Amino acid sequence: xxxxxxxxxxxxxxxxxxxxxxxSDLPGPFFIDSAGGLLADDARFSIVGADPCxxxxxxxxxTVVRGEGAGPQGESVAPxxxxxxxxxxxxxxxxxxxxxxxxxxxxxxxxxxxxGYDLRHFIERLPQRAGREMLAPDMFFGLYDAAAVFDHALxxxxxxxxxxxxxxxxRERRARGRAECIAARLADCGRMAKSVKGAACRTSxxxxxxxxxDERDYLRAVSRAREYIFAGDVYQVNLSQRFEAPLPAAxxxxxxxxxxxxxxxxxxxxxxxxxxxxxxxxxxxxxxKDGDRVETRPIKGTRPRGATPEEDAALAAELEDSxxxxxxxxxxxxxxxxxxxxxxxTGTVRVERLAGLYGYANVHHLVSTVAxxxxxxxxxxLRALFPGGxxxxxxxxxxxxxxxxxxPVRRGIYTGSIGYLSLCGRIDLNIAIRTLxxxxxxxxxxxxxxIVADSEPELEYEETLHKASAFFALVxxxxxxxxxx
Numbered sequence: 001x002x003x004x005x006x007x008x009x010x011x012x013x014x015x016x017x018x019x020x021x022x023x024s025d026l027p028g029p030f031f032i033d034s035a036g037g038l039l040a041d042d043a044r045f046s047i048v049g050a051d052p053c054x055x056x057x058x059x060x061x062x063t064v065v066r067g068e069g070a071g072p073q074g075e076s077v078a079p080x081x082x083x084x085x086x087x088x089x090x091x092x093x094x095x096x097x098x099x100x101x102x103x104x105x106x107x108x109x110x111x112x113x114x115x116g117y118d119l120r121h122f123i124e125r126l127p128q129r130a131g132r133e134m135l136a137p138d139m140f141f142g143l144y145d146a147a148a149v150f151d152h153a154l155x156x157x158x159x160x161x162x163x164x165x166x167x168x169x170x171r172e173r174r175a176r177g178r179a180e181c182i183a184a185r186l187a188d189c190g191r192m193a194k195s196v197k198g199a200a201c202r203t204s205x206x207x208x209x210x211x212x213x214d215e216r217d218y219l220r221a222v223s224r225a226r227e228y229i230f231a232g233d234v235y236q237v238n239l240s241q242r243f244e245a246p247l248p249a250a251x252x253x254x255x256x257x258x259x260x261x262x263x264x265x266x267x268x269x270x271x272x273x274x275x276x277x278x279x280x281x282x283x284x285x286x287x288x289k290d291g292d293r294v295e296t297r298p299i300k301g302t303r304p305r306g307a308t309p310e311e312d313a314a315l316a317a318e319l320e321d322s323x324x325x326x327x328x329x330x331x332x333x334x335x336x337x338x339x340x341x342x343x344x345x346t347g348t349v350r351v352e353r354l355a356g357l358y359g360y361a362n363v364h365h366l367v368s369t370v371a372x373x374x375x376x377x378x379x380x381x382l383r384a385l386f387p388g389g390x391x392x393x394x395x396x397x398x399x400x401x402x403x404x405x406x407x408p409v410r411r412g413i414y415t416g417s418i419g420y421l422s423l424c425g426r427i428d429l430n431i432a433i434r435t436l437x438x439x440x441x442x443x444x445x446x447x448x449x450x451i452v453a454d455s456e457p458e459l460e461y462e463e464t465l466h467k468a469s470a471f472f473a474l475v476x477x478x479x480x481x482x483x484x485x
Contacts (some may be wrong), residue, residue, distance in 0.1 A: 031252065
């Protein structure tokens with residue numbers, strides 16, 4: 001009897017967070033989390049999984065595949081072999097294991113992980129002044145043969161299991177076994193109590209949080225970026241600062257549960273590389289590919305939420321009416337149109353929505369949707385668009401050179417992308433902003449903003465503090481209450 005892959009088994013619907021916590025003690029747990037979606041398609045699906053059958057890692061100029069492999073007979077695409085092109089490795093794994101979508105679900109098994117900002121060196125010749133200081137690879141993906149998918153619109157949940165990387169009867173046995181294992185793990189999740197509470201946000205650094213810039217140096221860096229703008233080098237530069245704080249007793253999965261209660265986001269994610277845990281609270285989509293349609297949703301323009309409904313409405317109106325923010329936003333939309341135009345069919349790139357106002361948990365943002373049609377594969381798409389223009393500046397290459405000069409540390413995961421590349425061809429990646437990186441008992445959180453000609457350094461500094469408010473609240477809560485366990 002013919003078996004269609006992936007196998008799809010319906011299970012009880014319950015909060016996806018409960019499934020994540022139930023699987024979080026397995027190797028390599030992940031949570032693609034749409035808890036804070038503002039639009040129907042943002043908030044529809046969450047995906048949870050663990051125990052990848054292979055790992056793909058890039059460190060500096062070497063990419064290595066470890067594990068059972070990614071070929072149809074179980075062979076590895078590059079078993080302990082090193083290659084210089086991480087995008088080609090990802091595309092090879094997807095091509096060798098391609099599957100059709102089942103039941104309209106977005107994930108059929110596939111690659112889940114992140115692209116670090118420093119993969120830009122595989123796309124452009126760029127300087128790199130800062131040394132490596134963190135353990136996290138420049139790229140990390142797990143190949144997950146099975147996962148749980150939650151459809152929040154229909155309130156239904158499924159286990160999908162692909163049987164990758166095996167073939168024939170062994171594949172069917174693996175697919176059924178993995179589906180049964182996950183379903184059994186999740187059997188009691190519907191009765192789990194909500195045991196994690198949130199905290200109020202704050203816009204001043206917590207007592208233990210320290211930045212890699214002091215305020216004076218950050219203001220000086222903003223002024224230097226403006227000098228480059230006045231000299232005609234660039235129109236806009238995204239400049240950031242990184243906060244860090246000790247969190248030695250943190251239970252990372254429950255810490256993520258706290259973070260998502262403090263500040264829900266449409267493109268949240270949790271990843272665990274084994275040495276590094278990534279807790280992303282991102283409001284921004286970098287890339288969605290569904291069939292031949294591809295879109296990006298750049299964010300530019302920020303105001304804090306108000307303390308009262310009246311103040312909140314006034315701040316939102318101020319953002320909508322701001323000529324500075326509108327000009328900054330349009331620059332990035334034009335950059336994204338150009339990037340998409342490199343891989344999309346002629347005449348298909350459109351701005352479907354320009355500078356729409358969206359209210360998130362802690363801030364208001366202006367968001368656009370730029371879309372087109374393409375037959376390009378994952379590697380080609382990523383080379384054309386990565387890293388996102390909203391977190392570099394325009395022109396992109398010169399902006400990245402200036403970022404390298406002005407920022408004292410490597411960005412690492414920050415302003416890269418987190419998400420999945422499904423075996424059914426769908427891709428959904430965020431921009432890794434509002435993202436906490438936990439490594440060796442230290443929490444790192446980086447925030448920034450776009451600098452343009454009429455930027456005021458003091459206001460730019462304050463904007464970064466507003467964006468970091470959830471992080472400050474989380475650190476304060478940990479200091480006051482101890483472990484997140």
